[in-house]
Amino acid sequence: MPYGSRLAATMTRRLGRECVYTPSARLALYLALRRWCRPGARILMSPVNDDVILFVVLAAGLRPVMAPVSPWDGNIDPPAVPESTWRNVDAVLTTSLYGMPDRIVELRDRCEQLGIPLLEDAAHAIGTHVDGQPIGTFGKAAAFSLSKHVAGMAGGFLAVEDATTRRELERLRDDLLTPARLRADLSTALRPLARSTIRALHLVRPTWRTMQRLGLLERDPDSYRMTLHAQRLSQSAKEAPSLPAYDPWIRVDLHDYRSRHGRLVRAGLNLRLNLLDENLAHRREGVTLLSATPWASPALRDRAAHDGPLPLFRVPLLVENRDALVDRLVTHGLVTGYLYDPPLDDYAGPDFADPSPDPSPARWFASHVLPADPLLARKVAKSLTREHTKTAHPLTATPPTPSAIPNTTPPAPLGQ
Secondary structure: OOOOHHHHHHHHHHHOOEEEEEOOHHHHHHHHHHHHOOOOOEEEEOOOOOHHHHHHHHHOOOEEEEOOEOOOOOOEOHHHOOHHHHOOOOEEEEOOHHHOOOOHHHHHHHHHHHOOOEEEEOOOOOOOEEOOEEOOOOOOEEEEEHHHHOOOOOOEEEEEOOHHHHHHHHHHHHHHOEOOOHHHHHHHHHHHHHHHHHHHOOOHHHHHHHHHHOOOOOOOOOOOOOOOOHHHHHHHHOOOOOOHHHHHHHOOOOOOOOEOOOHHHHHHHHHHHOOHHHHHHHHHHHHHHHHOOOOEOHHHHHHHHHHOOOOOOOEEEEEOOHHHHHHHHHHHOOOOOOOOOOOHHHHHOOOOOEOOOOOHHHHHHHHHEEEEOHHHHHHHHHHHHHOOOOEOOOOOOOOOOHHHOOOOOOOOOOOO
């Protein structure tokens, strides 16, 4: 029986697509890139994303091409992509940042016209639908992350269209996995419990400050990005496509991203996956509360009014003086993660990525967005009120209109 088949079967029933279990979403994405993109191919992607994703793309031997984005949600703005760019890309990677749906139908239609694959980074978007169809079922393949929605802090999936492709990717996955280690499995299994205990005992602030002082955080203390190490990165490019050559970057924050998890970890993830619908319901409640605050992105507010709340991984609030606010929120017991600033083209430079033709919306969004955990919505709203937080507004952008917003309501269960 294939590795992780029980977990994969659960996700297959949910999506209606064949799924491959992987130890992480980053490994799932690498599998998709290797399967659908030849080395040297150019892939269009949003510059507002985790730097790990950039390094996964580079590890697959691809050239990242940064797309213009909407200043309201950080996702690709298809009409703003120049025709010359469309004619010179070989694939498109969507993001659905924080769970906010990309303009996925437009991107799918354009990819079909061009005869190029659409791949979905759906790590933030389990449970998100567009026109009644789940994110992760629009492209050739989609990478999902269990750590984002069920607090498993491990585990991912690659969703594909058919069983033949699934079996092919299972073989490629097995070639890339490193052996299981009992100590690593115990650490992975206990990590979610440790995080829950820290929150329950109100120790978030002292724990975070201690980690900062001891230098235990892997990313640059003066930036939201990891250190690029350009010279070493250029040397690694000579070995691409290769995961081992890029391990120093891809393993940041998740050292066992391609370790074969043992039964202990997989059993825990099975239990957590069974709680996914409950988790998504709580997220919708938090999104409803935060959508009504003055800091909510207009795109978020309009979608909530038009179709009801989405089960977002994080809620994009737009605030002034974001960096100073992030530091002050730690005193309220709120640690803000998933900040993708600066955009990837500014971070990587032209040596490693083609820059966006219009970088200003990405820069504005990346420097003003505050990704708020919807499971802590009341605490977030209370803390922002106490801090007298001001709402940020881009100077030149026009807010999206409800008529331009896709239907994001999930389909009703059978029999209703």
